[in-house]
Amino acid sequence: xxxxxxxxxxxxxxxxxxxxxxxxxxxxxxxxxxxxxxxxxxxxxxxxxxxxxxxxxxxxxxxxxxxxxxxxxxxxxxxxxxxxxxxxxxxxxxxxxxxxxxxxxxxxxxxxxxxxxxxxxxxxxxxxxxxxxxxxxxxxxxxxxxxxxxxxxxxxxxxxxxxxxxxxxxxxxxxxxxxxxxxxxxxxxxxxxxxxxxxxxxxxxxxxxxxxxxxxxxxxxxxxxxxxxxxxxxxxxxxxxxxxxxxxxxxxxxxxxxxxxxxxxxxxxxxxxxxxxxxxxxxxxxxxxxxxxxxxxxxxxxxxxxxxxxxxxxxxxxxxxxx
Numbered sequence: 001x002x003x004x005x006x007x008x009x010x011x012x013x014x015x016x017x018x019x020x021x022x023x024x025x026x027x028x029x030x031x032x033x034x035x036x037x038x039x040x041x042x043x044x045x046x047x048x049x050x051x052x053x054x055x056x057x058x059x060x061x062x063x064x065x066x067x068x069x070x071x072x073x074x075x076x077x078x079x080x081x082x083x084x085x086x087x088x089x090x091x092x093x094x095x096x097x098x099x100x101x102x103x104x105x106x107x108x109x110x111x112x113x114x115x116x117x118x119x120x121x122x123x124x125x126x127x128x129x130x131x132x133x134x135x136x137x138x139x140x141x142x143x144x145x146x147x148x149x150x151x152x153x154x155x156x157x158x159x160x161x162x163x164x165x166x167x168x169x170x171x172x173x174x175x176x177x178x179x180x181x182x183x184x185x186x187x188x189x190x191x192x193x194x195x196x197x198x199x200x201x202x203x204x205x206x207x208x209x210x211x212x213x214x215x216x217x218x219x220x221x222x223x224x225x226x227x228x229x230x231x232x233x234x235x236x237x238x239x240x241x242x243x244x245x246x247x248x249x250x251x252x253x254x255x256x257x258x259x260x261x262x263x264x265x266x267x268x269x270x271x272x273x274x275x276x277x278x279x280x281x282x283x284x285x286x287x288x289x290x291x292x293x294x295x296x297x298x299x300x301x302x303x304x305x306x307x308x309x310x311x312x313x314x315x316x317x318x319x320x321x322x323x
Contacts, residue, residue, distance in 0.1 A: 011058060011059050011060035011061075011308045011309060011310050011311070012059075012060055012061050012062075012063060012224075012229075012252055012253070012254040012255065013052065013054065013059055013061070013062045013063070013254065013255055013257060014062075014063045014065070014245075014254040014255065014256040014257070015029060015062065015063070015064050015065070015066075015256070015257060015258065016063075016064055016065025016066055016088065016256075016258070017065065017245065017254075017256040017258065017272075018043075018256050018258035018259055018260050018262070018263075018272055019258040019259060019260070019262045019263040019272060019293070020065075020066050020067055020068070020263050020264075020265050021066075021257070021258050021293070022064055022066035022068070022069055022071065022072045023066050023067060023068040023069075023070075023071060023264075023265065024071075024263070024264050024265075025258075025286065025288070025293060026071045026072045026075070027288045028286070028288045028289075028290075028293060029072070030072075030075050030078055030079075031288060031289065032054060032257070032291070033054050033078065033079055034078070035054075035291075036053060036054050036055045037051055037052065037053050037054055037291065038051070038052050038054055038257045038291055039051055039052075039291040039292045039297070039303070040052065040255065040256070040257050040258075040259075040292070040293075041259065041292065043259075043260060047298075047300060047301055047302055048301075048302050048304070049292070049297065049301050049302065049303045049304070050255075050303075050304055050305070050306045051291075051303060051304070051305050051306060052255055052257070052306045052308060053305075053308065056082045056083055058308055059083055059308075060084065060229075060237070060310055060311055060312055061083065061084040061085065061086060061229045061233070062079060062083045062084070062085050062086075063085070063086050063087075063088070063224050063229075063254055064085065064086070064087045064088065065087075065088040065090065065127070066088075066089065066090070067089075067090045067091070067099070067102050067108070067265060067267075068102060068103055068108060068111065069087075069089065069111050069112075069114075069115050070103070070107075070111045073111065073114055073115065073118065076115075076118060076119070077118070080118070080119055084229060084232075084233040084235055085119065085123060085233070086123050086125075086224055086228070086229050086232055086233075087115065087119060087123055087124045087125070088124075088125050088126075088127050088161070088223065088224070089108075089112055089115070089124060089125070089126055089127065089157070090126075090127040090129070091105070091108055091109070091112075091126060091127070091128065091149060091153065092128065092129065092130070092131075093128070093131070093137065093141070093142045093145035093146060093149075094137065097136070098137075098175075098267065098268050098269065099265065099267045099268075100265075100266050100267075100268075101264055101265050101266055102265060102267070105149065109149075109152050109153060112124070112126075112153065112156050112157075113156055115156075116155075116156035116157070120232075121155070121156050121157055121158055122158045122231070122232045123158070123232040123233070124156065124157045124158060125157060125158060125159050125160070125161055125223060125224075126153050126157045126159070126160045126161070127160075127161045127163070127223075128146060128149075128160055128161065128162055128163075129161060129162060129163030129164070129165075130163055130164060130165035130166070130269055131162065131163065131164050131165065131189065132164065132165035132175075132178055132179070132181055132269065133178075133179045133181065133185075134175075134177045134178055134179060135177060135179075136177070139185070139188075139189060139192075142189075143189075143192055143193060143196065146193060146196060147196050150196060150197060150199075150200045150202055151200055153202075154200040154201065154202040157202075158203070158232070159202065159203040159204065159205060160197060160202050160203070160204045160205070161204075161205055161206070161207055161223050162190065162193065162204055162205070162206050162213075162218060163206065163207065163208060163209070164181060164186055164189075164209070165178070165181065165269055166271065167181075170271070170274070171269065171271070174268045174269070175268050175269055178269075183211065186211065186213075187211075187213065190206075190213035190216050190218055191213075191216050193218075194213070194216040194217045194218055197217075198217065203219070204217070204218045204219070205218060205219040205220065205221055205223070206218055206219070206220050207220075207221065207222055207223040207249065207250055207251065208223075208244075208249045208250075220250075221250055222242055222244070222249070222250035222251035222252065223250075223251055224251050224252065224254075225242055225250070225251060225252055226238075226240060226242070226252050226311055229252075235312060235313075236312070236313040237311045237312055237313055238311050238312075238313050240252065240311050252311075255306065257293065258293055259282065259292075259293045259294045260272050260273070260274075261273050261274055261275070261278040261279055261282055262279060262282040262283065262286070262293065262294055263279065264279060264283060266279065282294045
């Protein structure tokens with residue numbers, strides 16, 4: 001029987017939805033876990049700040065998402081030794097004309113191999129997203145790049161997530177060369193990429209989209225679910241409804257500890273940054289010793305404790321939800 005709780009405030013902590021914390025703010029991240037708490041602002045009501053406890057008995061899992069784990073590799077054991085963890089590693093088909101501040105493919109794949117040795121491939125998903133086309137990056141080039149990457153990446157991950165770019169209004173300003181991508185093109189791309197993934201025994205899935213490509217062998221499911229996290233970490237969670245973090249998302253709800261307009265990756269397709277000027281200003285305001293990623297508490301801020309509901313199954317007793 002499914003638990004009717006939605007997990008509005010869960011004990012799954014996310015570090016990479018709003019900004020690439022691992023790549024650019026790893027000192028702050030490790031200090032937060034050492035001190036055992038973190039503050040996050042409400043993006044819609046910035047004067048409302050929530051405190052989340054980060055002690056191991058208060059966190060079910062820590063979910064990472066980054067385009068470069070190199071800055072954290074030497075200290076990652078400080079978290080992986082104490083918490084259940086899961087990792088998303090984003091490696092797209094694009095170069096520095098689209099992702100200006102990301103290391104090259106060889107460097108990132110080498111980092112991925114090290115990460116896989118540290119945490120195990122069963123805890124890592126490769127995010128091959130977003131997919132979109134321009135004159136410089138036509139479908140054929142994207143597919144060819146995926147083929148070359150998949151051959152090297154498949155041994156280090158448990159699967160791959162395919163995702164297409166979201167058509168946000170501001171994207172046309174930041175990427176004027178982007179070509180319209182209709183459902184027929186998405187289906188054609190999915191049909192052609194699926195056998196490449198199969199060639200390398202690389203399970204592929206989509207997430208965050210109402211469109212299904214399951215007929216091509218691409219599963220439609222959450223990219224981080226309690227079942228997936230549990231299998232990777234040898235633990236068991238109760239059956240809880242996964243309401244996602246945004247429309248169409250099939251993941252377990254998580255609490256992200258980052259802040260928008262603060263990612264120095266400056267990827268041109270990213271909707272988490274509105275302007276380079278705002279990113280630079282927020283980087284200037286970053287204090288590695290503050291409980292908040294950007295700035296500190298103001299006198300007018302309203303600070304409250306988050307409700308952290310554990311979904312871990314207590315193996316010592318039978319839950320009413322399991323009857």
